[in-house]
Amino acid sequence: MELVFLPLLILPFRWKNYDLYDWAITVFYVSYACFLVTAELPQNGRLGHFYLGIPAFSYVAFIFSDWQTHYPEKYVRVLGGLGVSIAYISLLVFF
Numbered sequence: 001m002e003l004v005f006l007p008l009l010i011l012p013f014r015w016k017n018y019d020l021y022d023w024a025i026t027v028f029y030v031s032y033a034c035f036l037v038t039a040e041l042p043q044n045g046r047l048g049h050f051y052l053g054i055p056a057f058s059y060v061a062f063i064f065s066d067w068q069t070h071y072p073e074k075y076v077r078v079l080g081g082l083g084v085s086i087a088y089i090s091l092l093v094f095f
Helices: 002-017 020-038 045-063 073-094
Strands: none
Touching (some): 002 045, 020 045, 020 073
């Protein structure tokens, strides 16, 4: 479960360009990752995809929302925040 900290490797390279929302989602993601590492989760591949893959991809999509041009940056940031929030809320409710 320590792989949840892998997207935080972005931080040393992009911290100068962060605004308030980037720092807020980073603090939220770090709190999620710390809670996930300490939680007692059953070993299941589907739970791993939900609790590792979706929040990590959502965090990276939030931070690098300017890399894609098909959708507005605002929508990608909202979806990234929702991905981390939904996984965190379900982790708090179920475990």
